[in-house]
Amino acid sequence: MRDRPSTLPITFENVAFAAGGRTIVSGVSFAIEAGPPTLLVGPNGAGKTTLIKLAMGLITPSAGRVLPAQPAACPRSAIVFQKPVMLRRSVLNNVMFALTAAGREADAKAALGWLERVGLGALADRPARRLSGGEQQRLALARALARDPAVLFLDEPTASLDPAATKAVEDIIGVAAAGGVKIVMATHDLGQARRLAGDIIFLVAGLVVERASAAQFFAAPGTEQSRRFLAGDLVI
């Protein structure tokens, strides 16, 4: 395990974010600490992606603040989007680009090492845009992990993947978490939350409804909305 990451805790202090005249999150306060994966859970439109972008520093709050103030390009954090952009070059060159962007040497051997870890070593020379959805997500993970992040944000990385591809991605996330990378992941897949989460932040309509350990959230949800969500009711 690595040392406690210097970028943690990430603290949200009464954060709100609005865009296009619409409030997406409001009055959100919580802290993301070092430790097992933190999963942001909630229905679509709950504000999960917005919170991840705020934490990553990709957008700035309309009100409140996120501490430490993340520069838009924090070298100690990385993100994998729901639909990652594959650069128009080979799989290997995608990872090498990430290494260079992180200020590291564009070392093909190191890049290949990251591809081997996510099971893409054999596809190193293939155009990245020709990969399947699951392979693209694994490449996005390799690119993100190649930055050696202290915190890895994941925005519903398996939302459009089949079970086999989902398992492959979850396995990589599990290995990263076991290696000391703080995982902060958005999902609306309760099964995935059960499999991965150390703690849960449950969101509905831009508000934090509940914050609890995964065990407690699933065994004894603290709010009516949480209970309904876990029961499979539509919570909007």
Place this chain on the structure above:
Amino acid sequence: MILTGDSKLFSVVGLSLYVSLSGTVLACLAGMPFGALIGLTRFPGRTALIVLLNGCMGLPPVVIGLLVYLLLSRSGPLGSFGILFTPQAMIIAQALLIAPIVAALTRQVIEDLWAEYRDELTAMAVRPASRVKVLLWDARLSLVTIALAGFGRAAAEVGAVMIVGGNIDGFTRVMTTSIALETSKGDLPLAIGLGAVLIGVILAVNALAWALRDWSERHAG
């Protein structure tokens, strides 16, 4: 003329290709980074500049020709270079004619690509100068098409090269000016033949560029 290997024809075709390709290369070297810069930055007057740039895509070649003529004529500010009525003057005129087309189309392509790449490149801490390089490289297939559009405009252009080149036989005579001359002389078969050769040359260059694009797409995505 083609079958007999007429040297004069090949000289005219060669000069046409030299002038149009050189003009296209110059226009791309200036227009693509400029277009990318406008696509990636926000500043007061940007919208007006984009409108102006888009408007310049339809600049009349004779106006460009006149402008370059005035610049390069003996009494003009660049008259001391003594390049009026030379292929160099024709290249400058064509580059000026194409550059706004290249810049305007590049701006649109890069802006659209940036919308797709913004979060990813920002999260990867890619520096602004590197972003331009990444976007230009990743848009290369579209940029090839833009370059082809510029080349097509240059190769088909007659007004500007006529004014600044003078259509001097064996020196600045290109295919389009030859066609105009032969038509005015009434030698329509020759004009038609030259026209067919011109179209053939343009198609050949496009086919080559397309093959390059196809190869690149298969090998790098």
